Amino acid sequence: MSPILFWIFAALMLGFGAATILHRNPVASALSLVVSFLGLAALFFSLDAYFIGVIQILVYAGAVMVLFLFIIMLLDLKAEQSRQISLPVLLGGAAVVGLFVTQIGLVVRNYPAGNQAFPALAAKFDDASNIGMTLFSHYNLPFQVVGVLILVASIGVVVLSQRELK
């Protein structure tokens, strides 16, 4: 992918990610998050991870965000009237985040191996088929465990959603 496209999609992702945490209205936050996830999916495509990019759009931008919007509208949340941020929280948060960003920048700058070009890929390779083969051979047990996890989660959601917990 050309560097221009990379930086456009990275800016899209970061800009709408910032909008997610800055908006007062939860619905606007959720919709910004959708656009941020679409930018992230484009970055996945730029890394030749086509299957993961499609899953990102289907599962995150589709299913998960519909769930978020549904809950926001079900609870009928209003936009916050004023910013309820105390000064110590703001300073502490800014300090921790600033330190983290500085550290990431230093680590990335002192990692010369990361400045090499990505290795060339084969002219034609079947991404979904390779992922399927890996998933059902090397990762068969984790795959089944995740299936049990989703079963437990869906039963748990039904139990939690009862009006009166027994």
Place this chain on the structure above:
Amino acid sequence: MVTLNDYLLVSGLLFALGFAGVLLRRNIIIIFMALELMLNAANLSLVAFSRFNGTGGLPNYNGQMLVFFIITVAAAEVAVGLAIIVALYRARQTTNVDDLNALKF
């Protein structure tokens, strides 16, 4: 030329955004969305490393498998977390974490 370091930097910035959201926002649903941002930042660096460590003309699929499982577990986590938020809202009629201080010492 876009290199691994560019992807790692963007991923770190996205994680910082999510982190700031968790620390600064008081609405529990926004905090939950910021958690998703942090999970996705980790996914981005995993996919970048999977592409970077590719051999034989293929990316390293172990990294992409981990991303696949993270997405699956995150979807389950969102379902359970939102159910807990709905139950919380029924009990307290608020989503502001400052008002949910029954466990505070």
